[in-house]
Amino acid sequence: MVQLRRQMLCCGNFLNQLQSNVRWSSSLQIRDKKVIQPERSFKYADLSVRLAGLEQLQPKPDVSALSFGKYFTDHMLKIFYHEALGGWQMPEITPFESLVLHPASKVLHYAIELFEGFKAYRGIDGKIRIFRPELNMERMNNSASRTGLPTFIGEELIKCCCRLISIDQEWVPHSIASSLYIRPTLIGIDPTLGVASSESALLYIILSPVGSYFKKKEQATGLSLLADPQYTRAWPGGCGNYKVGSNYGPTVYVQREATERGLQQVLWLYGEDNEVTEAGTMNIFMFCINDEGEKELITPPLSNRLILPGVTRNSILALAREWNQFKVSERKFCMSEVCQLLSENRLLELFGVGTACIISPISYIEFVGRPLHIPTMKQTNPVYKMFLKHLSDIQYGIIPDHPWAIPIE
Numbered sequence: 001m002v003q004l005r006r007q008m009l010c011c012g013n014f015l016n017q018l019q020s021n022v023r024w025s026s027s028l029q030i031r032d033k034k035v036i037q038p039e040r041s042f043k044y045a046d047l048s049v050r051l052a053g054l055e056q057l058q059p060k061p062d063v064s065a066l067s068f069g070k071y072f073t074d075h076m077l078k079i080f081y082h083e084a085l086g087g088w089q090m091p092e093i094t095p096f097e098s099l100v101l102h103p104a105s106k107v108l109h110y111a112i113e114l115f116e117g118f119k120a121y122r123g124i125d126g127k128i129r130i131f132r133p134e135l136n137m138e139r140m141n142n143s144a145s146r147t148g149l150p151t152f153i154g155e156e157l158i159k160c161c162c163r164l165i166s167i168d169q170e171w172v173p174h175s176i177a178s179s180l181y182i183r184p185t186l187i188g189i190d191p192t193l194g195v196a197s198s199e200s201a202l203l204y205i206i207l208s209p210v211g212s213y214f215k216k217k218e219q220a221t222g223l224s225l226l227a228d229p230q231y232t233r234a235w236p237g238g239c240g241n242y243k244v245g246s247n248y249g250p251t252v253y254v255q256r257e258a259t260e261r262g263l264q265q266v267l268w269l270y271g272e273d274n275e276v277t278e279a280g281t282m283n284i285f286m287f288c289i290n291d292e293g294e295k296e297l298i299t300p301p302l303s304n305r306l307i308l309p310g311v312t313r314n315s316i317l318a319l320a321r322e323w324n325q326f327k328v329s330e331r332k333f334c335m336s337e338v339c340q341l342l343s344e345n346r347l348l349e350l351f352g353v354g355t356a357c358i359i360s361p362i363s364y365i366e367f368v369g370r371p372l373h374i375p376t377m378k379q380t381n382p383v384y385k386m387f388l389k390h391l392s393d394i395q396y397g398i399i400p401d402h403p404w405a406i407p408i409e
């Protein structure tokens, strides 16, 4: 009974939060043809739980040893979809375990899969909060639709996810430098080799306690990037704006090339004019003094669909517009503009943003043999630090009751 009341509180709270989110715009405004409103979905009310036995529980690693995505919690959520059985099956929480897949499963041949990433944070008041999860659900449904995988009601998955986190709550690090990374994944598992949309699928969520995405040294000095116009990660009409696995596998080769040259990440360019799109798996921001002599924060637009519509990107834009301290633009910028601003000492900061790293300052770019030293780390009151502090104050409950941070219990 107590358990039940708690759950009801959790969901009521969630709906209230969702409503107050409207003020902050609870959509990534991905310009898809239609908003996805699935007719069929699994339901939180059907969730069943099978707890791990004591002998199955894993020891929790020390927060200092976390790094990124190396450890997983004791439980996972699974939801099967079978067209032949009427679509979505009942959600289940089970002990963390390996999957058994037919060798012909579409995910293994044609990368029919997508994923998401968001985090749960243990606040200074001990409460666990998740950050704007409805935006991840919106993006996940968009990716599903683009990949021929079934869609669902986002709210139902958030509720199942909250229950999973609540069961594994001791895995949410007691630290404001760490968090619990939530990785929903949806894969096509039909046992047939045809390239076609999936009649069988598996949606699952695994949880991983994480520290910082980049190493200490990289954080202290800023990131170094390889900008090589030979490579591109996305193109108009492609799917760079969806979080589908097939976007990431082929980047590993270019990442290795960067590493071999002593650089940490890839700066992804597009087209003849070397348009700047993303840094590694992060959205990118430039802070500069524009031609009118004003300070301006610029990030590439979503309109040409070359970039992933990031939740962090969206949040930084919303904060910057609310603060109203400098001009804020979503517009295309190219390497020629970066070089020009730099040569006139008008480029102030470059930084990458995303859930995994939050915000990473960029200090160096190697562009067709040219070394570009970016003065991000040399600013006295850099804007990237203001955003980083504000976001982390929201996530860890230091700014109380913010509509973006949803307590799970």
Ligand SMILES: *Cc1c(COP(=O)(O)O)cnc(C)c1O
Residues within 6 Å of the ligand: 117, 243, 278, 280, 281, 282, 283, 308, 309, 310, 311, 312, 313, 353, 354, 355, 356
């Ligand atoms: C996930 C991702 C981002 C960041 O998105 P967030 O929602 O802020 O985590 C940016 N770029 C790429 C390519 C990504 O995969």
